Amino acid sequence: MTKGDNAFVPTAALRVAVRSSVDVAALLVTERGRVRGDSDIVFDGAPAHPSGAVRLTGAEDGTVWLDADLTGAEEAVTRVLLVVSTEEGALRDAHGLSVEVFGPDGATVVAYEVTDAGDETAMVLAELYRRSGGWKFRAVGQGYVDGLTGLAVDHGVDVSEEPRETPARAPVAESAQIRRPTRDELLDMTPDQIRALREELTRAQTSATEATQDPARAQAPLTASPPPVPRPDPSVWTYGPVFEQRTVTGRHSDVITVKDLPPGPVMVEVTLEGDGHQAMWPLDASNTKGRYLINHGEKGFRGRMLTTVPANGTLRLQLQASGSWQVRVLPLAEARRLTEDTLECEGPELLLHTGGIADATFRYRGKSNFVVFLYRLAGHTDSTTLPKHGTAAINEIGARRDTVPLPEGPVLVQVSMAEGPWSVRLKDVQPHGSGRDGDSPVKLPAPGLPEPRRALGWLRRARH
Numbered sequence: 001m002t003k004g005d006n007a008f009v010p011t012a013a014l015r016v017a018v019r020s021s022v023d024v025a026a027l028l029v030t031e032r033g034r035v036r037g038d039s040d041i042v043f044d045g046a047p048a049h050p051s052g053a054v055r056l057t058g059a060e061d062g063t064v065w066l067d068a069d070l071t072g073a074e075e076a077v078t079r080v081l082l083v084v085s086t087e088e089g090a091l092r093d094a095h096g097l098s099v100e101v102f103g104p105d106g107a108t109v110v111a112y113e114v115t116d117a118g119d120e121t122a123m124v125l126a127e128l129y130r131r132s133g134g135w136k137f138r139a140v141g142q143g144y145v146d147g148l149t150g151l152a153v154d155h156g157v158d159v160s161e162e163p164r165e166t167p168a169r170a171p172v173a174e175s176a177q178i179r180r181p182t183r184d185e186l187l188d189m190t191p192d193q194i195r196a197l198r199e200e201l202t203r204a205q206t207s208a209t210e211a212t213q214d215p216a217r218a219q220a221p222l223t224a225s226p227p228p229v230p231r232p233d234p235s236v237w238t239y240g241p242v243f244e245q246r247t248v249t250g251r252h253s254d255v256i257t258v259k260d261l262p263p264g265p266v267m268v269e270v271t272l273e274g275d276g277h278q279a280m281w282p283l284d285a286s287n288t289k290g291r292y293l294i295n296h297g298e299k300g301f302r303g304r305m306l307t308t309v310p311a312n313g314t315l316r317l318q319l320q321a322s323g324s325w326q327v328r329v330l331p332l333a334e335a336r337r338l339t340e341d342t343l344e345c346e347g348p349e350l351l352l353h354t355g356g357i358a359d360a361t362f363r364y365r366g367k368s369n370f371v372v373f374l375y376r377l378a379g380h381t382d383s384t385t386l387p388k389h390g391t392a393a394i395n396e397i398g399a400r401r402d403t404v405p406l407p408e409g410p411v412l413v414q415v416s417m418a419e420g421p422w423s424v425r426l427k428d429v430q431p432h433g434s435g436r437d438g439d440s441p442v443k444l445p446a447p448g449l450p451e452p453r454r455a456l457g458w459l460r461r462a463r464h
Helices: 147-154 183-188 191-213 456-463
Strands: 006-009 013-019 023-029 054-060 063-069 079-085 098-102 108-113 122-131 134-144 246-251 254-258 264-272 278-282 294-296 301-309 315-320 324-330 343-346 349-353 358-364 369-376 394-397 400-406 411-418 421-427
Touching: 006 108, 013 079, 023 054, 023 063, 079 147, 108 134, 122 147, 134 147, 246 254, 264 278, 264 294, 264 315, 278 301, 294 301, 301 315, 301 349, 301 411, 315 324, 343 411, 358 369, 369 400, 394 400
Parallel strands: none
Antiparallel strands: 006 134, 013 063, 013 098, 023 079, 054 063, 079 122, 098 108, 122 134, 246 324, 254 315, 264 301, 264 324, 278 294, 278 315, 343 421, 349 411, 358 400, 358 421, 369 394, 369 411
16 A cells, blocks of 8 residues: 555454554544543553553564454544654654554455655554444554654643643533534535634633633623534545445456445546557446546556446446456545645546645646546535536646646545646645644634543653
């Protein structure tokens, strides 16, 4: 796997090997991306989680082993982060830094090797996270130059030396409570709606704080004191149907039928080994061909295309091919994420932008057409359809460099034509709404949440 890739893993007892003689820990976090307390940190000083779901089981020859029994994970735990750090030097000096997950039968399920570590001294190497009733693995590779302290703060760990008392909060009249938006509703909000919601919550929290300081004021009803809106898990993409990927293989021309899919837009990944003219079309209920998904005239092909599953849940594709082939049908959630790291690609591709406004710089090294469309999904509530994409953001021929301004996410970026290698990276990324970073639609204060206790045993090595 490469950075950003993800795949389903068995919901079973897995063994995880982390290599390269680094310190290893696991953080069990909720949908807010935060630990609930010190007990959610598994490290060499506290090698087992109270639930028994995650435990460090030893180290040998530079490899640290963890057992992750996903069947025993508490319902409130939505992600298990695999964290690595170094006491001396930077992670770029940790040669062969990698993670490998083994199934109950001892076979490798997924593996990821870090190839781009820099000055970071701590990193979220990978994560196991809930999806569609099961679990998935994601190759994360997110480094922290401020070490474990920065990583810990980002995930709700109290890094203070002295315990802090949580001040008592003023009682809130039930009539002043605002309904808690769901994660889907929050991601569907427009930037203006998110900003208005945050302003309302900030005013309410200010009123609650003043009431705490003035007991007489606490008896008066507040105009608004809503419960906190949950911070969406930045690893979760909630638009469109989510399902187990389907894979079909074969040789030569064929009609491919994939049944029992949720209606709506999906991603079709195709790998062709033959040469000569090769093509693919979607078929409707009357077996009439739609527009080309593939129209390729050279040897070999790999690409990810966009099509829509009809209301009956059956996707039919006509393939013209001269050799062996593989077709995978995947949810949009499986698309690669746009980040400030360079993504190297070849052929048609689908990408997700989930941050704030940004510029996407494309470098195309092919000789033919290079066409890019944008689908802005914020505020689009019908997940069985896509909004209209409008004119192409890029529609050029030959090698070139183009920069496309992206609106605030979520945005689906479709590279519909590209016969050759190309790359893309984000720059000048702005915060999403009023959030802390581009991956989180909004980060709002959370009054009333218990503050995690200190984890100084784990963090002490960051302060050497």
